[in-house]
Amino acid sequence: MIETLKKAKIVVLISGSGSNLQALINACETGHLNAHIALVISNRPQARGLARAERAGIKTQVIDHQDFIKRADFDKELARSIADYSPTLVVLAGFMRILSADFVDQFASRLLNVHPSLLPKYPGLNTHQRALDAGDNEAGATVHFVTTELDGGPAIVQAAVPIETHDRVEDIASRVLVVEHKIVPLAAHWFIEGRLNLRAGAAELDGTPLPIQGYVFRSSKTTSHHNSQIPSSV
Ligand code: GRF
Helix, strand or coil: CCHHHHHHEEEHHHHEHHHHHHHHHHHHHHHHHHCEEEEECCCCCCCCCCHHHHCCCCEEECHHHHCCCHHHHHHHHHHHHHHHHCEEEEEECCCCCCCCCHHHHHHHHHHHEEEEECCCCCCCCHHHHHHHHHCEEEEEEEEEECCCCCCCEEEEEEEEEECCCCHHHHHHHHHHHHHHHHHHHHHHHHHHHEEEEEEEEEECCCEECCCCCCECCCCCCCCCCCCCCCCCCC
């Protein structure tokens, strides 16, 4: 109990499979992330990530966006539930809703999102299809601070993966997920250790503004999909 009190508190928002949530759970369990996940909220009752949270003994809540006529009312309910826990950090881990400016303002500077592209390329949906259509030879993911601009907040960390000949969207998606599972816990770790800040609209790591694409993460082959580790060198 005393240990729990010393740890940072994270609230994670999901919509789907929750594999990024799992990476965060693993990082908390192995001690790579000095935090505990206080609550997982899904906007979809069927999200598979809810079962992952329950298995890990984490409290879950469903706030189904379909129960709300107005987007603002959904956002208010969501904000109320999160605020009850006074989290250090809120992570959007595959959370597929656009959030209103009021919501973003309420949690400004402690709201992270993972996006499956090498931002600023391909904000929005269907990122892998768009990369294929453009003939790109790499895809990737970016963790960024959330601002009112869709997928446009300052980038924190980015990881690229190759696009191989004959790749389909699913091939790229699963390759990208592997790196997401590394950079999501890494960004959360930096934030919780106080090394990462949003200052005057820019992401800073260890007091130095990050470049437009964020810290460029280079994957180590020893880290497997299911065993996300935070590299000690960063
Ligand atoms: C991730 O690729 C994320 O970038 C995108 O949706 C996917 C969610 O995966 N927005 P999961 O639910 O964490 O498994």
